[in-house]
Amino acid sequence: MMEVEHPxxxxxxxxxxxxxEEVGDGTTSVVIIAAQLLKAADELVSQKIHPTTVMSGYRLACKEALKYMQEKLSINIDELGRECVLAAAKTTMSSKLIGPESDFFAGMIIEAVEAMKYSDGQGGFKYAVEAVNILKSHGGSTLDSLLVRGYALNCTVASPGMPKRIVNPKICCLDFGLQKVKMHLGINIELENPEKIEAIRREEIDIMKRRVDRILKTGVNVILTTGGADNVYIRQVEEAGAALVRRCLKKDLKRIAKATGGKFIFVVRYRPFLYGIL
Structure with a gap:
């Protein structure tokens, strides 16, 4: 990491x-532009213009520049042929990272973006580009990349005995793990009979068992969770013929819930409409 002292x-x-980090390219360009902005700001400050005024001017200029690009420079891609869009995609990828493979990736990117097309309710269309998920895999080349028409997770089912393929799945996205319920801090239990300790341990296990049973009774056959899962609950899901995937990223489950018309669940309640159908 470069060590510098000047602010x-x-x-x-x-x-x-x-x-x-955000783009992967254009570091030289952004530094050159920023340096010129700093140089111009320094000249304005030397002319006794207050720094706050300079910053306000820069913000206004940025707003007007974006407005100008949107109104004067942007082109509706519906008016262009696929070849023009393909050429534009290749231009954006003519960088040091994937420039040599721009022909390969351009078509893939256009297909991915077109898959995210939706109506804006005003006769136009928008593209949910942020919903496109990119997974990285070690051991292959960039030309091994492929487009999945669906949603890919970098996870596997919790048990080899669970189904690997489910047609017309009913998906449940959970923001908690399927693990033994432990008493909250500050709760004290006084027992006169030591034999009841084992009963308490069993109840801690059974609480989550009942929650899992509630989920399965709704007809859910795919459970995705951000947390872990104890073996007892993995077996419970497996015996029900459903699939369980652990330790999914929260952002992935939010997207899946939105795409399937379900909800990202924090607390278990018996409400079938909370679960998404694909």
């Missing part, structure tokens, strides 16, 4: 790092 230099370093 302006630190800003440029952080800006380049952020550009690399």
């Amino acid at each position: 302006a230099a630190k800003v440029l370093v952080e800006l380049a790092q952020l550009q690399d």
